[in-house]
Amino acid sequence: MSDDTTPKDTQHSLHALKKIEIIVRGEKEPFVKDLLDESTVSGYTIHHNVTGRGEHGFHESRLLFNDRDGLVMFFAVGQQEAIQTIVDGLTPLFEKSSGVMFVSDTQVVRLDKFLQED
Amino acid sequence: MPIDRSVVRARIENAAEYVGSLWPLRTFNATNPLLGFEDQPFHRAVQKAGQLFGGRGYPGPQVFRQAWEDGEIDADVLTRCLAEHGITERPEVLLDRMEADAPGHDTVPTDHPLDRVLTKWLAAFLDQGQAAWPMPNREDGFYAAWRTVAPYDGAIPGVDRPSDLPDTVAEAFEAVLESYPEARWEPIFVHHLTALPGWTGFVKWRSRRADTAWQAAHPITLAEYLAVRLTLADRMGAAIAPDRTEELPTNGTDQPVLPRIWLRAWEESYRTRLLDDLRQAPSAAPDADRPAGQLVFCIDTRSEVIRRHIEQQGAYQTHGYAGFFGVPMEHQPYGTEECVKSCPPIVDPKHRVVERPAEQHQAQADRYDWWAQLGRAGTTLLKTLKKNVAAVFGFVEESGGAFGAAMAARTLAPSGLSRLAQSLEERLPSPDAFCEPALDPPPAADAEVENSLPVGLSDEAKVLYAEAAFRLMGWTDTFAPIVVFTGHGSETPNNPYKASLDCGACAGNPGGPNARVLATICNENAVRDALRERGIDIPDDTVFLAGQHNTTTDEIILFVDDDDPPVAPEALDRLRRDLQSAQADAATERVRTLNTAVDEGRPAAAVHETERRAADWAETRPEWGLAGNAAFIVGPRALTRGLDLDGRCFLHSYDWATDEDGTALENIMTGPLVVGEWINTQYYFSTVDNAAYGSGSKVTHNVVGKLGVVQGNGGDLMSGLPLQSLKADDEHVYHRPLRLTALVQAPTDRIEAILDRHAPLAQLFDHEWMHLTVMDPARDDAFVHYQSGGGWHPHPSPDAPTPTAPVSAGGDPEAMDRTPTP
Numbered sequence: 001m002s003d004d005t006t007p008k009d010t011q012h013s014l015h016a017l018k019k020i021e022i023i024v025r026g027e028k029e030p031f032v033k034d035l036l037d038e039s040t041v042s043g044y045t046i047h048h049n050v051t052g053r054g055e056h057g058f059h060e061s062r063l064l065f066n067d068r069d070g071l072v073m074f075f076a077v078g079q080q081e082a083i084q085t086i087v088d089g090l091t092p093l094f095e096k097s098s099g100v101m102f103v104s105d106t107q108v109v110r111l112d113k114f115l116q117e118d
Numbered sequence: 119m120p121i122d123r124s125v126v127r128a129r130i131e132n133a134a135e136y137v138g139s140l141w142p143l144r145t146f147n148a149t150n151p152l153l154g155f156e157d158q159p160f161h162r163a164v165q166k167a168g169q170l171f172g173g174r175g176y177p178g179p180q181v182f183r184q185a186w187e188d189g190e191i192d193a194d195v196l197t198r199c200l201a202e203h204g205i206t207e208r209p210e211v212l213l214d215r216m217e218a219d220a221p222g223h224d225t226v227p228t229d230h231p232l233d234r235v236l237t238k239w240l241a242a243f244l245d246q247g248q249a250a251w252p253m254p255n256r257e258d259g260f261y262a263a264w265r266t267v268a269p270y271d272g273a274i275p276g277v278d279r280p281s282d283l284p285d286t287v288a289e290a291f292e293a294v295l296e297s298y299p300e301a302r303w304e305p306i307f308v309h310h311l312t313a314l315p316g317w318t319g320f321v322k323w324r325s326r327r328a329d330t331a332w333q334a335a336h337p338i339t340l341a342e343y344l345a346v347r348l349t350l351a352d353r354m355g356a357a358i359a360p361d362r363t364e365e366l367p368t369n370g371t372d373q374p375v376l377p378r379i380w381l382r383a384w385e386e387s388y389r390t391r392l393l394d395d396l397r398q399a400p401s402a403a404p405d406a407d408r409p410a411g412q413l414v415f416c417i418d419t420r421s422e423v424i425r426r427h428i429e430q431q432g433a434y435q436t437h438g439y440a441g442f443f444g445v446p447m448e449h450q451p452y453g454t455e456e457c458v459k460s461c462p463p464i465v466d467p468k469h470r471v472v473e474r475p476a477e478q479h480q481a482q483a484d485r486y487d488w489w490a491q492l493g494r495a496g497t498t499l500l501k502t503l504k505k506n507v508a509a510v511f512g513f514v515e516e517s518g519g520a521f522g523a524a525m526a527a528r529t530l531a532p533s534g535l536s537r538l539a540q541s542l543e544e545r546l547p548s549p550d551a552f553c554e555p556a557l558d559p560p561p562a563a564d565a566e567v568e569n570s571l572p573v574g575l576s577d578e579a580k581v582l583y584a585e586a587a588f589r590l591m592g593w594t595d596t597f598a599p600i601v602v603f604t605g606h607g608s609e610t611p612n613n614p615y616k617a618s619l620d621c622g623a624c625a626g627n628p629g630g631p632n633a634r635v636l637a638t639i640c641n642e643n644a645v646r647d648a649l650r651e652r653g654i655d656i657p658d659d660t661v662f663l664a665g666q667h668n669t670t671t672d673e674i675i676l677f678v679d680d681d682d683p684p685v686a687p688e689a690l691d692r693l694r695r696d697l698q699s700a701q702a703d704a705a706t707e708r709v710r711t712l713n714t715a716v717d718e719g720r721p722a723a724a725v726h727e728t729e730r731r732a733a734d735w736a737e738t739r740p741e742w743g744l745a746g747n748a749a750f751i752v753g754p755r756a757l758t759r760g761l762d763l764d765g766r767c768f769l770h771s772y773d774w775a776t777d778e779d780g781t782a783l784e785n786i787m788t789g790p791l792v793v794g795e796w797i798n799t800q801y802y803f804s805t806v807d808n809a810a811y812g813s814g815s816k817v818t819h820n821v822v823g824k825l826g827v828v829q830g831n832g833g834d835l836m837s838g839l840p841l842q843s844l845k846a847d848d849e850h851v852y853h854r855p856l857r858l859t860a861l862v863q864a865p866t867d868r869i870e871a872i873l874d875r876h877a878p879l880a881q882l883f884d885h886e887w888m889h890l891t892v893m894d895p896a897r898d899d900a901f902v903h904y905q906s907g908g909g910w911h912p913h914p915s916p917d918a919p920t921p922t923a924p925v926s927a928g929g930d931p932e933a934m935d936r937t938p939t940p
Contacts, residue, residue, distance in 0.1 A: 025878075030326050031131050035124060057877030064586055065440065065789025068464040069878045089124030092304075096132040 014107035017114055018083040022074040023050060024099035029072045035089045041078035042114050048072055056098050077106055077114050121292050130340050133307035136170060140319030140837050142825040146617035146626040147463040150799035151811045151838060160886040161378055170312045173810025176377030177855050179216035184850055185384055196383040203379055216376055232356040233314060235273045236347055237832055239264050240317050245823040246332050250505045256336035261287045261345045274353055283349060290345035294352055302359055309360040310347050316835030318343060320826060385856050388748055393901050393913060400760040409435045411693055412598040416441025416606050416621055416629060417768045417790055419747045420669045427703040429759065431696040436755060437591050438769035440790045441623035443603055443636040444586050447471045448571060452549040453490055459625040460632055462793045470571045471555050471635055479552035486547045528735050536733030550677055555635050580639045581648040587636060588654050590782045592754060592773025597660040600685055600693060603637050604674060605629025606667040612735035614821050615840060619743045622797055630666035634677055637664040661685050670732040670741045672704040701725060711742060713846060738816045738842040745844060745853040747801060750794045752786055753863035768794045774864040774895055783864055784872045788879055791860055795888050798858035804838035805855040812838035858888040865896045866910060
């Protein structure tokens with residue numbers, strides 16, 4: 001493979017965005033997916049079969065015959081406003097359902113990948 | 119001020135927790151109607167649900183009186199349970215008091231004009247092919263479609279044109295909710311969702327998990343339902359917000375103490391008798407010889423009866439495994455485009471299995487195709503003649519006599535007509551005879567991933583499912599020359615609730631296709647080689663067959679190519695003869711429970727009676743289904759072999775000695791046991807309050823939209839089971855409403871470790887949605903009972919005074935209690 005990149009091409013600048021990580025029970029996966037689909041984040045990642053201990057005890061997810069009780073983890077990156085909309089939709093949910101969300105600062109190189117086109 | 123759509127959505131999601139999903143009739147799934155309440159203790163949950171749905175949470179006094187008079191509640195147990203609450207009066211006095219305090223009847227559904235209008239439009243919109251003239255504009259979604267036609271509905275005041283109504287769902291919510299603070303939205307949504315829990319349960323099912331063609335074509339969500347309902351309520355002067363006193367109930371103190379105690383005493387009485395039986399079971403000596411055949415049945419309670427009778431025929435062993443045989447799949451029958459889910463409601467399908475004609479049977483398939491095409495053309499013609507305005511009058515005149523004769527024949531001679539139809543069918547090839555499940559994935563070029571599901575199974579998946587089956591059953595050696603995986607299905611015409619009698623582990627479908635898949639997998643040499651490397655050595659001469667148990671008649675058919683049988687014909691003949699004998703014995707036993715009398719002196723009388731029930735279009739009780747279910751036993755068949763468990767126990771084979779790390783038990787307890795709890799709670803609640811949680815009498819059922827039933831000519835969709843599946847007559851229940859007792863033979867510390875890793879499972883026991891008893895091989899198979907919140911109590915031995923000291927998992931009486939979940 002030839003290397004014809006110039007020094008200018010390899011000078012990447014980082015752009016500040018917000019990242020949200022969400023862990024919910026498998027049965028809430030459709031709700032969170034709908035929420036993310038309708039938000040302005042450009043995409044998200046889902047991890048199934050997440051294992052861990054929380055307020056209500058341990059959740060072991062690697063089960064052959066139960067897709068309902070496992071935990072699902074989402075993460076998405078977007079601008080402050082987009083993440084805030086997701087937070088607004090999840091805050092009432094967590095009043096009744098178990099689950100957690102974490103919002104943190106993050107940086108990306110290819111900003112255009114994380115901005116949804118209107 | 120515009121409202122935040124994501125907040126409304128979340129509040130609806132929370133409110134919808136109180137409504138259980140309702141599957142359509144075709145794939146009727148047993149589920150706990152109070153599933154959304156399982157995070158609360160049982161007694162509190164039924165109280166809250168009672169306030170929302172008006173349903174009773176405990177059996178009524180007549181049911182307790184029946185159990186008491188039938189001797190199903192031990193006087194000693196009841197006296198002790200009552201004394202623990204300081205109650206010393208005689209049981210008869212308490213029964214009289216409960217009867218005096220009880221409301222006269224089950225819940226009576228309300229009939230509010232708002233409900234009448236809304237159910238009319240829901241039935242029109244959600245119709246799945248029953249209506250000749252469907253509602254227009256359904257592709258735009260429920261709210262938009264309703265908004266278009268609402269001006270033509272005289273029952274909705276003040277709407278002359280669509281523009282009199284809010285343009286969108288969001289605007290509809292804004293118009294109604296703007297005068298209420300966000301804190302009130304959720305109680306408002308709960309109030310309106312629980313007003314019609316049948317319809318909202320169906321909308322919840324269809325909009326959440328079901329990627330059905332109907333939902334794709336005619337989308338509906340609970341938000342759209344609420345937008346229409348709130349708009350209607352506003353127009354019709356109905357209350358938007360519930361009275362404060364009707365809002366989410368708080369933790370009240372007026373719990374029904376007496377029914378709660380009586381139920382516990384009844385459950386404990388049943389459990390004690392079951393454990394006594396197990397103690398006295400004839401000790402099954404290990405079979406010295408290789409059995410002639412081994413049959414694997416679904417864990418379904420109906421399997422217990424037929425398994426017992428097969429074992430009595432000779433050298434047969436039987437096992438119990440979840441009836442989808444561990445293959446999470448969608449099944450596409452031959453000649454249809456439609457796929458049906460064929461795995462439990464808590465499992466998502468991972469594969470699509472298509473039935474294809476076997477090469478050597480292509481001629482039969484061609485012949486079948488020709489007849490099927492002719493049949494479809496005839497059906498289409500008939501429908502056209504019946505529905506075409508111009509043709510219908512002449513058609514009725516000409517064909518009325520023929521239809522009348524057919525109706526008379528079906529009514530007066532159902533068995534004869536059925537035999538005639540059967541003999542005609544036997545002349546035609548059946549897909550079961552010429553098809554086989556196509557398991558190998560298609561070539562890459564054709565490997566379409568339909569609905570995200572891969573077609574066929576990979577080599578790894580085949581080995582996984584085969585190994586899982588044998589590991590979970592604890593069956594790693596001694597394979598007979600013939601092993602039959604036996605699914606089950608019911609046979610009942612003109613019965614919207616047929617799916618409730620089919621296999622619950624196969625999403626309300628017959629389990630034969632799954633049995634065929636696992637048998638095909640286990641016959642593959644590559645799979646056997648892989649299993650051998652994993653320590654499961656299946657002899658070369660073992661052949662796996664698939665079959666299906668007809669739970670209405672107890673007939674077992676084998677899916678075998680009789681032109682080229684994979685086992686010796688004489689062995690096959692012997693197996694079939696023994697299965698027929700077992701059928702006769704099992705049918706005789708079951709017919710005695712069906713409120714009918716047959717001449718038991720005639721050898722085939724019972725079988726003929728079950729066959730009549732399977733053919734009679736007016737029969738409201740073709741069989742009892744899973745009525746009577748009360749326990750779920752996880753252990754080797756040796757524990758229960760020789761016992762008559764009266765068809766009341768789910769039986770899952772398991773051997774603690776071959777499962778050192780507890781993985782098999784973990785998968786049984788988090789999978790099949792949870793499905794058993796769903797089935798049990800559905801039977802329980804359908805029995806204790808049939809109007810609120812069941813579906814009333816079949817006699818007055820009307821099928822609506824091919825998706826559900828209503829009583830009479832409208833109202834809410836009925837959920838749960840019909841009366842004829844639960845009650846012997848108007849006065850007496852056949853299903854005794856007891857919460858499930860799970861009995862597991864395994865070391866207690868292994869079970870503790872599983873409960874520690876699975877909070878949702880532990881919650882079911884902690885909150886008393888079911889009970890757990892362990893037969894601990896580390897303590898000479900002593901029984902110990904799980905205590906709500908953690909800890910164990912020993913079961914008293916028959917000749918010892920009742921002990922009260924708890925025991926620890928490790929057998930150390932000083933230590934106790936599983937560390938409670940924080």
